[in-house]
Every structure is written in structure tokens, then in C-alpha cells.
Amino acid sequence: MASLLCLNKTIILPTEPTGKFRRDQCVSDHSSYNHPPFPLLQLTPKTDKKAIFILGSSGTGKSKLAVTLALCFAGEIINSDKMQVYDNLHIITNKIKPEERFNVPHHLLGGVNPDSEFTAVDFGQKSAAAVQEISARGHLAIVAGGSNSYIKEMVAGDNGLLDRGYQCCFIWVDADGKALEEFVSERVEKMVEEGLVEEARAMFKPDADYSKGVRKAIGLPEMERYFRRQRNRDERERAAVLAEAIGEIKENTCRLTRRQREKIGRFEAEEGWRLNRVDATAALIRRREASAAEELWEKMVVEPSVKVVKKFVGGVGGHTSNGDQ
Structure with missing residues (x-):
């Protein structure tokens, strides 16, 4: 209470x-x-x-x-x-x-x-x-x-x-x-824990316009680039690309x-x-x-x-x- x-x-x-x-x-x-x-x-x-x-x-x-x-x-x-x-x-x-x-x-x-x-x-x-x-x-x-x-x-x-x-x-x-x-950077990390990546993946469309509608929201363009870049990479490389995307969201x-x-x-x-x-x-x-x-x-x-x-x-x-x- x-x-x-x-x-x-x-x-x-x-x-x-x-x-x-x-x-x-x-x-x-x-x-x-x-x-x-x-x-x-x-x-x-x-x-x-x-x-x-x-x-x-x-x-x-x-x-x-x-x-x-x-x-x-x-x-x-x-x-x-x-x-x-x-x-x-x-x-x-x-x-x-x-x-x-x-x-x-x-x-x-x-x-x-x-x-x-x-x-x-x-x-x-x-x-x-x-x-x-x-x-x-x-x-x-x-x-x-x-x-x-x-x-x-x-x-x-x-x-x-x-x-x-x-x-x-x-x-x-x-x-x-x-x-x-400092607070909003921590909040981004919490959002990732709560499912930010999965939520962005559900909205991901390779041919979508990320300058229109909700796709302009901070978090979506950065994750869109991550989804494209992670292809054909090993687990270590994907983790590095994801960390870079999360850093961009914070910035x-x-x-x-x-x-x-x-x-x-x-x-x-x-x-x-x-x-x-x-x-x-x-x-x-x-x-x-x-x-x-x-x-x-x-x-x-x-x-x-x-x-x-x-x-x-x-x-x-x-x-x-x-x-x-």
C-alpha cells in the first residue's frame, strides 16, 4: 500500500x-x-x-x-x-x-x-x-x-x-x-528486461516507413536497424549489435x-x-x-x-x- x-x-x-x-x-x-x-x-x-x-x-x-x-x-x-x-x-x-x-x-x-x-x-x-x-x-x-x-x-x-x-x-x-x-538510461535497461526487443520485433516490417506514425518512437528505428544487422551473425556478434542498439536508444x-x-x-x-x-x-x-x-x-x-x-x-x-x- x-x-x-x-x-x-x-x-x-x-x-x-x-x-x-x-x-x-x-x-x-x-x-x-x-x-x-x-x-x-x-x-x-x-x-x-x-x-x-x-x-x-x-x-x-x-x-x-x-x-x-x-x-x-x-x-x-x-x-x-x-x-x-x-x-x-x-x-x-x-x-x-x-x-x-x-x-x-x-x-x-x-x-x-x-x-x-x-x-x-x-x-x-x-x-x-x-x-x-x-x-x-x-x-x-x-x-x-x-x-x-x-x-x-x-x-x-x-x-x-x-x-x-x-x-x-x-x-x-x-x-x-x-x-x-542517468535515470532514463536505467529505465531503458528496465524496458529491455520487460520485453522491448520482443515488442519491437512484433512491429518489424522490412518495407515499413519508420518516419511515420508510431514507428518514429525512440526504440523502434534503433531496433529496426538491429534486426537487419543481426542476420547471418553468430551469438557473440548479435549480442554486440544489440548492445549498440540499446546504447543508441539511451543516447x-x-x-x-x-x-x-x-x-x-x-x-x-x-x-x-x-x-x-x-x-x-x-x-x-x-x-x-x-x-x-x-x-x-x-x-x-x-x-x-x-x-x-x-x-x-x-x-x-x-x-x-x-x-x-
Whole structure:
């Protein structure tokens, strides 16, 4: 069992997705419930036309924070990772596992044909519709993902959220570059253990276009080259070629985290968006000490984020259609 400190109360989270959620002395079984558990904060009508955005480089914990905030504020999550919108490749695209969602509804997480091209404009239209549906249910839309071109289109594109009169609150889960790159490199190794190679092999087609659709995802082009090069090689040579491919995946993932961080910084400088930065570095550094890492995560990331959202849904902060705060 794990706990999340939320608005000075504690939610007890089950280790399985079909367990029980507690709110003080009230226990509700949500094993067949299609929406989030009862919130600790009863939302007011002021949450209408408001959306939360969780920004951050790959590996900073955006999905984890989004689920926590959804449980605290009766939220539903919209995925904004451009590779996770496609079906299949759960390991390579690092989709949040069902047991980590705690029954919180997730939108645009899969559903798109892997061989099609889902553009930022497509995402802007689909995500805006999802936000309106979530708001109509009296819930808070929480957008989480690392594809900043998607986020920019959703917020500031033609007929985007700002044009529709929405207020947007931005939380940036940031981390020291070295600590983050060490973590994502380790995560690649874990993904290999979980079946990355086998997942890529199932998608391998010699004549496929690896510049289109989900095949652009880091992990697939590198493995495609490995599958071609391993032919007619002995076991030792195949192992060396595989190690080279895994090294390329690590290098490309680290490069991605740097690009993402730079682009997020430009949102504030170029778009005038106010970014509420929280620092996950300490939790990443202590990641091998589970208890200490979780305490640091709650203190450095969860608690300040909850305060930001509580203030925002209470009617303070955010961006209106003219950029006022």
C-alpha cells in the first residue's frame, strides 16, 4: 500500500487497480467505477473552463503526478505524448500501466492506428473536445505528456483552449539534467528486461516507413536497424549489435530530454505562460531508496503542486484568452 499526502489528508492507494480507496473513514469500492474516487476537495463551479497542464521532460514523473492530482481534485487525464496516442507499443512508448492509473480515466492514451499520422492539429481538436466533455461532467481536465508541440497547439492554436475562454495552469516537473539522464538510461535497461526487443520485433516490417506514425518512437528505428544487422551473425556478434542498439536508444532518449527542457523554457519566454516549477531532482537521486525517494517526491513535487492547483481551482491564477493572470 502507498499513501499520498493530499490537502493535509491521506489517500490510501491499493497496490492493485481493483482495490479500495479511503477518504477519512469512508471506504468506497471502485473496482467497476468508471470515474475517479470521491475527491478530497469538493470542486466549485469555478473549475468550469479550467485545465491543468503537467509539463516535463521524459522520465520526470508527469504521469504519476497527474494521477495524484486527479485523485485529489476529481480529475480526468488527457495524454499529450505524441507516441502514446497510438495503439500498441506499451513498453517502448512507456505508457502508464493500468495498475498505476488507480481507475482514473485517461483520454487519448492509445486509440490511433499505429500506421497513421496523428498531427498536432489532430491532437488539438481531439483534446479540446475531451476537455469540454470532462468539464461538462464537473471534473477537472489534467493534461500530461512531453510532446510540447501538441501542448502548444492545444492551448494556443486556432480554436485552442485560450480561444475557447479556458484558463490554463502549468506545472513544470523539472530535474537536473545529469540525474535525469542517468535515470532514463536505467529505465531503458528496465524496458529491455520487460520485453522491448520482443515488442519491437512484433512491429518489424522490412518495407515499413519508420518516419511515420508510431514507428518514429525512440526504440523502434534503433531496433529496426538491429534486426537487419543481426542476420547471418553468430551469438557473440548479435549480442554486440544489440548492445549498440540499446546504447543508441539511451543516447537518443537523453537527447530528447534536453530538447524537451529547452522547449518548455521557451513557453515562458515566448508564449508568456506562467510555469509553476517543481523540482524532482532529489527524488531521482534517491530513487534506489524507495521510502526516501517517495518522501522526497511528496515533499518536493506533490505538495507544492497540490497548493498550486488548489489556488487555481479556487479562482486565482492561470491564463485567460488575453493572457492575463
